[in-house]
Amino acid sequence: MNSIILWCCVFLIAALVISADASVDPQELNIWMPMKAAAAATCQGSIAECLGSSAGEFNMDSEINRRILATSSNYISYGALERNTVPCSRRGASYYNCQPGAEANPYTRGCSAITRCRS
Template sequence: MFRVSFLFLCFLLLVTTTLALTTNFDIDFASRSSSGKCNGSLGQCDLDSEFLLDSEVSRRILAGTSGYISYGALSANRVPCSTAGRSYYNCRGSGAINPYTRGCGRITKCARDTS
C-alpha cells in the first residue's frame, strides 16, 4: 500500500514539473491602451487610468452644479438658518422642526416622547 501511494505521488510530481516547464507563463499585467499594448513599465502603463474613476466622478458632479460658492456663503459669522434645529434646506418651512417618527424599541427604550 505504501509503495503504491509513493509511486502515485512521484508520478504526480513528475507530471506537474513537466507541465510547469513546458507551459509558457507570459502574463501581461500591464493595462491595455487604445493601441492594445503598453510598452512601458507597469506603473507607467497604469498611470493613465489610475485615478480615472475618482476624477471622472468629480468632473461629472462639478459639471452638474454651478461650480462656485456664493459670496453670501463665504461671509463670516453668518448662520444659514437661525432657527435652532431647523434644516438648512427648509429654514422657513412650517411644521415640526424635528419630528420623531420611530417606534419604541429596545435600543431607544422609549426614551423620547412619540406623541
C-alpha cells in the first residue's frame, strides 16, 4: 500500500515539474494585450493616417502591385491605375468612352465553347 502512495507522489511531482517547464510566455502566443494609454494615444489622426505614418509596407505593396499590373497585362490601362480618379462618372456610360450617347458595352466577343454560340 505504501508503494502505491509513493508511486502516486512521484507521478504527481513529475507531472508538476513537466507542466511548470512547459509554461509559455504570453508574448510567444501572440495574445493581444492592451497597450498603456500613453503609448496608444500617440496618433490623433484617422486609422489610415496612423497606419501610413508608421507602416510603410502598405504603400510599398500597392506601388508594387500597380507596377506589376502596368507592365504585365493588356486588359487594364495605366490610367485606371492612377490614384483617386474615376474613369467616367456618367451613369451607365462606358469607362473607355465617356462621351454622351456612347455605347456602354461596345465589346463583341468571338464565338467559342464558353459563350455557347452557334454559327
